[in-house]
Amino acid sequence: MVLLGPSGCGKTTLLRLINRLEELNSGTISIDGEDINQQPKEQLRRSIGYVIQDTGLLPHLNIKQNIELVGKISEREISREKVNELLELIGLPNDILSKRVSQLSGGQQQRIGLARALATDPEIILMDEPFSALDNITRSQLQDDFLNLKHLDNKTILLVTHDVQEAFKLGDKIVLLEAGQIQQYGTPLELLNKPQNEQVELFLKNDKFILGLQTSSHNGASLFDYLNNGEVSTKDKQAAMDNFFKELG
Amino acid sequence: MEFWSFIISHLDEIRDQTIEHLILTIASMVLATTIGITIGILLTRFEKLSNPVLGIVGVIQTIPSLALLGFLLPVFGIGVTPAIIALFLYGLLPIVRNTYTGITEVDPSVKDASIGMGMTNAQLLRYVELPLAFPVILAGIRTATVINVGIATLCALIAAGGLGEFIFRGISLNNQHMILAGAIPASILAVLLDATIGFIQKKPASKRTWLTIGVTMILILIGFFATGSSSESSKLVAGFNSEFIEREDGFIGLNDRYNLPMEIKEMEISLMYRALYNGDVDVIDGFSTDGRIKEFNLKSLIDDKNYFPPYYAAPVVNGETLEKYPEIETALNLISNQLNDEKMAELNYLVDGKKQELSEVANAFLKELNIYASIDAGKSDKPDIIIGSKAFTENFLLAHIFAQVIENKTSLKTKLQLGFGGTKLIFDAIRFGEIDIYPEYTGTGYLVLLQKSSSDVTDFTNPDVIYKDVKFEFIEQHNLHWLEPLGFNNTFALMMRTEHADSLKITTVSGLSEYLNGK
Numbered sequence: 001m002v003l004l005g006p007s008g009c010g011k012t013t014l015l016r017l018i019n020r021l022e023e024l025n026s027g028t029i030s031i032d033g034e035d036i037n038q039q040p041k042e043q044l045r046r047s048i049g050y051v052i053q054d055t056g057l058l059p060h061l062n063i064k065q066n067i068e069l070v071g072k073i074s075e076r077e078i079s080r081e082k083v084n085e086l087l088e089l090i091g092l093p094n095d096i097l098s099k100r101v102s103q104l105s106g107g108q109q110q111r112i113g114l115a116r117a118l119a120t121d122p123e124i125i126l127m128d129e130p131f132s133a134l135d136n137i138t139r140s141q142l143q144d145d146f147l148n149l150k151h152l153d154n155k156t157i158l159l160v161t162h163d164v165q166e167a168f169k170l171g172d173k174i175v176l177l178e179a180g181q182i183q184q185y186g187t188p189l190e191l192l193n194k195p196q197n198e199q200v201e202l203f204l205k206n207d208k209f210i211l212g213l214q215t216s217s218h219n220g221a222s223l224f225d226y227l228n229n230g231e232v233s234t235k236d237k238q239a240a241m242d243n244f245f246k247e248l249g
Numbered sequence: 250m251e252f253w254s255f256i257i258s259h260l261d262e263i264r265d266q267t268i269e270h271l272i273l274t275i276a277s278m279v280l281a282t283t284i285g286i287t288i289g290i291l292l293t294r295f296e297k298l299s300n301p302v303l304g305i306v307g308v309i310q311t312i313p314s315l316a317l318l319g320f321l322l323p324v325f326g327i328g329v330t331p332a333i334i335a336l337f338l339y340g341l342l343p344i345v346r347n348t349y350t351g352i353t354e355v356d357p358s359v360k361d362a363s364i365g366m367g368m369t370n371a372q373l374l375r376y377v378e379l380p381l382a383f384p385v386i387l388a389g390i391r392t393a394t395v396i397n398v399g400i401a402t403l404c405a406l407i408a409a410g411g412l413g414e415f416i417f418r419g420i421s422l423n424n425q426h427m428i429l430a431g432a433i434p435a436s437i438l439a440v441l442l443d444a445t446i447g448f449i450q451k452k453p454a455s456k457r458t459w460l461t462i463g464v465t466m467i468l469i470l471i472g473f474f475a476t477g478s479s480s481e482s483s484k485l486v487a488g489f490n491s492e493f494i495e496r497e498d499g500f501i502g503l504n505d506r507y508n509l510p511m512e513i514k515e516m517e518i519s520l521m522y523r524a525l526y527n528g529d530v531d532v533i534d535g536f537s538t539d540g541r542i543k544e545f546n547l548k549s550l551i552d553d554k555n556y557f558p559p560y561y562a563a564p565v566v567n568g569e570t571l572e573k574y575p576e577i578e579t580a581l582n583l584i585s586n587q588l589n590d591e592k593m594a595e596l597n598y599l600v601d602g603k604k605q606e607l608s609e610v611a612n613a614f615l616k617e618l619n620i621y622a623s624i625d626a627g628k629s630d631k632p633d634i635i636i637g638s639k640a641f642t643e644n645f646l647l648a649h650i651f652a653q654v655i656e657n658k659t660s661l662k663t664k665l666q667l668g669f670g671g672t673k674l675i676f677d678a679i680r681f682g683e684i685d686i687y688p689e690y691t692g693t694g695y696l697v698l699l700q701k702s703s704s705d706v707t708d709f710t711n712p713d714v715i716y717k718d719v720k721f722e723f724i725e726q727h728n729l730h731w732l733e734p735l736g737f738n739n740t741f742a743l744m745m746r747t748e749h750a751d752s753l754k755i756t757t758v759s760g761l762s763e764y765l766n767g768k
Contacts, residue, residue, distance in 0.1 A: 019365055046367030056362020060380045073372050116366070126365075 002171030003160045006203070010180040011160045015126050018158065019045045031124065046074045049117030049125035053132050055109045057101045063112055064097040070119045078119050086115040089151055107138040118151070125152075127159040131166065143169055164207045168192075176200055255426040262415075267434045268471065269410035273401045274442070275468050277333045278394055281340030285393075286386060288341075289348025290374065303346060310342040314403045319520065322407065326529040327488070327516055332401070332409030339400055340393035347389025351382025383457075384450065391446045398439040402431065408488060408514030408524070412438075417515075421492035421671035484765055487511040488530035490518045492671065493741065498558055498696040498703075499534070503743075506556045507762045518641055522547070525746060532761070535744040538590055538643060538737055540597030548750045549742040553757040557741045558703065559712040560690035561734040562588075562643075564651060568728035570634060570685040577634070577686070578732055580658035584650060585733030587618055593643065593737040600642050607642075611649035620657055627652030632664035637675050637684035640668040643739065647688040672697050680727055690739060694719040694731070712738065 003011040016022040018029060020041045029036050036044055057066050064083060071078035087094060090111040101109060110130060117125055131139045146152070147170060161167050167174050168188045176183045176191060176199075183203075184196040192211055195201040204211065256263065288306075292299040312320075317335050325331035355378050363377045379386075405413025415431030418424070449460050487509075493499035494515060503509065514530060521533045526545040535542065537549055564581050571577060588596075596614060599605045612624045627636065627649065636651050638644035645667050652663045666684055669675035676698055678684045695701050695715050699722050703709040706718060712734075720731040743758055755761050 021361070021365055042367045042369050044367075045365060050362065050365035052358060052362055052365070054356075054358035054362075056356075056358045056360075056365075058359060058363070058377060058381075059356075069376060070366050073366070073368050073376070113362075 005177035277336030285344030351385030406517035622653035629662035
């Protein structure tokens with residue numbers, strides 16, 4: 001699920017309420033029917049993965065120590081095998097373990113940040129603009145890899161972003177927030193095709209074309225991929241585009 | 250070469266003082282580091298307190314070292330304890346501030362991620378904040394250590410020992426070798442400690458903690474064994490100032506004459522009387538006209554073997570100044586022989602005991618002589634004459650009296666420059682024309698400045714003989730003129746608390762010697 005909205009709309013605050021980095025003034029948040037205020041903060045946080053834009057890796061430790069620290073604080077050993085498994089998962093070589101954080105590229109650091117969050121196998125992972133600080137190419141590469149991580153398929157992931165394209169690319173469901181209010185909650189297609197109010201329509205307006213290409217499916221693939229497929233004839237592509245524009249109105 | 254032979258002949262003392270110095274520094278730094286880091290951490294947890302606390306710690310830092318030692322004296326007495334407390338207070342600021350700054354400046358995103366992964370407050374401190382703030386904290390400890398090695402030299406003034414003993418004795422005797430014998434080891438100590446901490450800093454985090462503990466333990470052990478062996482017991486403890494300990498006419502000669510086996514603590518002149526009053530020491534070398542004899546109810550022991558030479562006070566004037574302004578002599582002769590021992594002690598008491606202003610006491614005294622001088626004398630911005638004095642009450646008073654008489658009886662403008670730290674310092678100042686006049690004592694001139702000994706004249710205890718001799722030699726050797734003596738004889742005297750002396754039935758120095766030697 002993606003929390004989407006302009007800056008200052010409250011999406012990060014909402015995320016931080018879940019692992020109690022911010023405290024609720026009113027209302028309750030429950031996980032699996034249990035109020036999160038019922039257990040100690042630290043215990044709650046240890047059961048939730050947390051990934052942030054600046055990675056927050058500890059610069060005085062090497063990568064291995066950084067990953068192991070998550071286990072250390074809750075007196076759970078993170079085995080050598082587990083670390084290797086995580087590295088394989090995020091696609092980084094083994095020799096990176098002895099390196100310092102500052103020796104890694106931004107993209108690599110972000111991958112390690114994800115690995116750290118996964119190290120204790122949490123059911124829930126909170127991600128606060130994890131890809132925002134990266135350059136375009138690295139970002140889309142990381143997004144693709146992230147989408148293809150089978151490991152994440154049966155986890156609940158809450159991702160905060162202000163980037164509409166990212167939200168539509170990664171989200172199964174999108175919560176569109178503006179001015180502290182939920183404007184719409186639904187699948188990317190629902191948001192695009194059935195905006196619930198003017199704000200939603202306005203917010204998506206500029207990106208509508210490219211989002212349409214991404215989200216519209218055509219013969220089981222996204223239209224975007226379909227158009228990029230060299231085996232498809234120009235004539236078929238033209239037909240698909242005509243159909244797309246008709247749908248778009 | 251002379252320096253090396255001095256070093257070699259004093260090697261034992263240098264070693265002892267270096268170790269004392271090291272102990273003072275290390276002990277205070279261990280305290281300051283533990284408490285300073287704790288306070289620093291607490292401040293990051295109670296942000297509201299950070300400004301007031303850092304303010305207070307900063308203010309402590311600005312108190313002049315000697316003043317701080319003075320404040321601690323009534324509560325903690327003299328010796329190692331107040332010295333370590335003072336050094337500890339001085340070491341606090343850099344450590345508290347650097348701990349606080351180091352922790353608050355840890356990258357917020359790192360903190361956020363760490364809290365987010367479920368660290369408790371203590372874990373955050375241990376795994377994140379302290380390791381990341383470590384270089385900054387260590388820089389604070391380094392600063393504090395180097396500062397404290399320097400300040401620890403002052404602790405010699407309150408009988409805490411250390412390399413300051415050589416430095417202060419050297420200054421008061423103008424013995425360059427002795428000053429260097431204290432200053433050089435102190436500098437080396439500072440550099441070595443700094444380098445040691447720097448060495449620890451460069452080691453990987455895992456080894457640092459143990460290395461720090463190890464080095465500290467080794468240093469403490471060295472100190473422990475070195476001092477453990479050297480404590481002798483004696484019946485009475487003496488507090489002498491550094492000049493008296495080292496001077497030929499001070500304790501060295503006195504001990505030869507009377508045989509006085511006592512444990513000696515070195516301390517500053519101005520702190521001595523209170524230390525005796527407080528019972529920190531039992532015997533001091535006071536001056537027979539000091540006002541605090543009356544204030545603290547002290548007893549001067551009679552010098553029954555006529556050991557102490559006469560110390561008649563007189564103005565000493567630079568020859569060039571006297572040639573230029575001969576009227577100075579006429580003016581100052583108005584007060585010659587007008588002060589006897591009792592009168593001088595009374596004036597001193599008015600200042601020390603009754604806390605009256607120096608200029609007012611001087612002014613009132615001159616009124617008795619029908620000299621109606623201005624109380625504001627000695628404050629000229631463009632002075633014709635600069636009047637100096639050593640750093641104790643009687644000299645301050647005499648300097649004020651000189652200034653008031655001169656400004657009243659001549660048209661000359663004067664300026665006071667008070668508080669020279671030792672006989673040789675002020676002597677050099679007048680020789681090089683930095684000051685024009687200062688009050689000096691015949692005995693000091695004879696023994697310290699002319700470096701003569703009691704056997705150089707036929708009648709050493711005769712005041713006139715000594716006066717004539719110094720008057721002649723000073724003109725010959727230094728073009729400095731002794732004017733007429735003021736009348737009183739401020740000689741050294743051993744002093745005890747009156748009730749203590751009475752209970753031991755000691756009235757003379759011979760009596761003290763008999764008591765000490767158990768006869």
